[in-house]
Amino acid sequence: MMTDTLDPPAPSVDPGQPANLNACSLLHPRREAFEYGLLPIPKLVFTDPIQTLAPLKQKLAAQSPNHRVDSASLADALQISIDHAKLVLDTLSSVLCSDSDPLVRAKADETDSVGANVRDLVLFLYIQSYKKLLPKPHKDSHAVADVWPSTSAFDGYLSALSPLQLVRSNSRRFMPSQADEEAHQLSYLQKHMANIISLLTESSEGEDEESQVLTVEHFEHLGLLIRFGDKELEGTPLSQAAPFFANSDPDMPAAPVPITQVHGWLLENIACSLEHISERASPKENGPLNTSDQDVPMSDASITSAKSAASSKGLCFIEGISKSSFVKQSSDLKGSSVKVLNCHDSAIYILAPLRYATVYGCSDATIVLGAVGKVVRIEHCERVHIIVAAKRVCIANCRECMLFLGVNQPPLIVGDNHKLQVAPYNTFYSQLEEHLAEVGIEANINQWDKPITLGVVDPHDSLSHPAGVSDAQAESATSLDPDLFTSFLIPDWFGGEHTGSTKENPFPLPNAYLESQQRNKNNLEEIKQALGNAPLADTRKRELSNALHVYFKDWLYASGNIRQLYCLQGD
Template sequence: MQPRREVWEYGSLPLQALCPQLDGVQTLLAFHGKLFARSKAGRQGQRVVSVADVAQVMELTQNQVDVLVEVLAALSYANSAQAVSGAGASSGPAPQLGSEEIHLHELSLLLLCQLFQKEAQRADAVEYWPDPNSGGFAAATASVSQFGAGQELLSPTRRSQSGGRSLLRQQLQGHLRAQIMAMRGFGDYLRRNLRPALELVLEAYPPAPGATLQAREVDRLAFVLGPSQPARGGGEAEPLSNVLGLSHGGPGGMYAPLTLDAATSALRSLWAEECVDSPRLLAFSGGALSSASSPSPKFQRSMGMVAPAGQVDESAIAGVYRGTVVRGEGDLPHGDVRITDCHEAVIYILAPLQAAFISGCSDCTILVGAVGRVLRVERCDKVQVIAATNRLLVASCHECSFALGTPRPPCLVGDNRFLRLGPFNTRYERQAVHARDVGLRTDLPNRFDSPVVLVGKDRKGLVGSAPNSPRLGMGVGLAAASAGAGSAAAAAKASYSLLSPDEYLPFVVPFVGGSGPLAGGSAPQHASRWNHLAASAQRGPGPVYLFPLPPDYERALQRRLNLTHDMRSRFKQAGLTKDKERELNDAIQGYFKEWLVGSNLLRQIYDLSTLEKEEMAAAAASAAAVGLSPVPMAAPPGMSAAEARGAAMQ
């Protein structure tokens, strides 16, 4: 047995803002008892509670309960399509997005996991960026900072210092190391609290003396526990009751009902001591982040990566620095990806996913094609995220921009500052197929512009929470300055702003997004043109994007396209001679190349060119084996195909 790491990675929330009155396991058991009394029977014996009852019993505000329900729905097993199909054909399809039932045992187990934060001793300095003008800040953070005694966390107001970006990367890497250590502590915490966890899955509460657990009650622990070894053949994991039956069961290895104490002892005897088995994650905790080894350049390109440092495998992208990574269908067979410790990189994830996790990155552009359950972005700085996802959770990010297609309101938790939210702005050939494969609800309106911000109802000011503090996100400084409900709303609004229509630009994906090397290879040339990305009704039935553009953004994009059309028309009507046309063309290309260098985008063009050459070489070798000659890719005069696509992308 080992903990289900997704519950901690994707479901971790700031407990003091979510439910400050939840101060221990005994309080949780008391809440569970009150909710159990209000619950009703669901499928296969689960107890189902209403959102209103959860809010009333736990004294939660609307935003608090909204965030809790969204996270629980993303992590839930009981509401999954597999659970519904396993319950029989009469149960019908999976619940509609946003109307999932709240299963009491999952809610209580999630809150039990949230209590681990108190033991992890995650200081407020880790969740909140400090006010640099606070006189007592350095002394207050010296003893608790994970980044060294007396060392201040880097704030956006202090970025002008020498070596600021390097210091920021070190701090983000320190956060990742703390995550790994917390994950290990999370496993120990669950092992010590197996008895209350078993009480939370019972179908009768409070448990009677000598009560035994049925097989389906034990199986509910799969929300937080699972076998340390993957299932054979890549199928679903074996039920926990079967695992216990093989080691502590009756005749034939069948599960025999166990008392609470016996089941607790049995689970502890099966516990895996080491819960972090990834070599890359072990490198994080061992302090090797800043000097990660890299595979050979040839191997990197075969894995769809060009970078001086970094590692890529079937479920993770880590440590990529100043490089480009491309992952397509078949490259992520587990349906999830973790992107960590990447800096100044461009990452294309063109595959159907159920979950994606982005943490500790800076100065990156990350495209995530389609996510069925949840995308979590935490502790990132100056990262551009382009994603189509059923649910998005953003935790303690700064100066990040999000181009979103999401049918559920994004959840903003922690200390988020200077976020920009805009509509989805890209497409690629296989995107609609990916969205359909993961159950992305593109038929619902895009809710990118109505995020839910987790604001603590009774949150007291922290170190540096002066009324003029730049701290935003949960808005504790503003809340301390004013006790009215309007101040909380203002604090929530201050953590983000909406992208204005005049700033909206399409993003071109230079790959097909299919299977094989480089996500199916280069996209057709017409897909690299802006007019291909225009959501104009004149281009035929149905929107070009997965989520139709709001009317004001579509009008702004059309105005921008019309400007380029008018400029071309003026050049044609100017009656320039051939020499003047050539001179004008050379001037435009010269200014464009100067802009490429000045904007630091030239490296991406070189990366695309390198990846393209590898692809062409592999195609030529394959064609030669059967006696064919591949057709070379055309490019405009004086510019490679990769440069042409780069020009269109910008």
């Protein structure tokens, strides 16, 4: 069995197998597991995963006749808190590949009664040892400086781990390209595939690797980590794309296959896929790919700044929007996931049902995300207002951001954050309730004010960290003062062309915020009535009007609502 430190063995295939076993099928890592499934909980990061997880799997399976694990059993087995165990199950649920799994379909209060499949759970725990690629500096540092101010109130006293120092100015760091990340994740899987497969077998004590086999049912659990990318195989169950299980009858499942055969076939196709990624990537734009496993810096690469959205394998990119507005609805998106990258001083609206969303490296922007059924991750952002309805949200390494949330699970706050504020969801658009229902978000459950805060240091980050800070507690978020709460109006660009049933915010407001909203509305009516009845001469009315315009303009800039006016400009 391969250990954590050995290089992967050369792919080997039994020469007696049919010729199609050697045919290359493009494999892709399931980026959702790596981008949204890593939890910075030190007790989940094992120095030798296989030595810990193999006996853990046996223990958990023995305790549960149906091979499903609840949070109490997991907390006891890993010696973690019950809250962290529940977080593990919720996070696993959000990255499982099959929406038919009982854990995915469970309501918020049913997670423990349903539990997680043991094999899915141990694979999920295994990849907690994955280290992400080092971020890379932008090649055009001067262009970055134009949109990221060079000074901040936080400059001069932040720690070495400050997101400002990590992501700003000449040392500004950018998310690796999709090709770089995919190659790095595939390389990790290549190195650890023998261990991963062994966790799926029904091995007996003392049984050697040569005699271990894998059933079609257990092979399917690899779908958490990999998928096939060939066009003719898109959407095909993992086992049906594998030659040793293909075309098997569900009523008469295929015979179990030796794990050495499965391992050899997977390694061969991973190697083929890595070669394909390397050939596909443009050396001019990205530099040579770095496919090595942990602890090796990636090559420099620049993210294209373009006022457009491009989709790739169900993923839509919105990049480099600056001093403008940007609107996308369901019909404009080809994928079910969105990444909003490096947008500044703009208003961005993604009014669509989504599965996953990432907001990365944005500043001084207002971003509205429609309904996100799995996870939203917000990372390395500054002075951003984000309005989102989602199953769950994770905020990492952000500062001075305000988040108006409609979330079914407690917000997760990780890393080095400063001056975050959270508030209840505060807007709507005509199709919002249809989109919420489509992705499975319950509007009557909103846990916006129950954030879970983990440590400052992310053990999955390849950046080195000063000694002694690994257990430092991250700064949490404060709740917005109800007196400062206002509703956000989304412009109707389409003139009622896309009608829906939503006429108001579907998330119930807490009493304090509801009273504040009503009080502000009453105050506005009183002011309008007082101004209308004021016995003023025409010149005094003009002076009053000019003064109000000045104050209104100052308020627009101070509050950031000036971005709303971008929607009235031509793009």
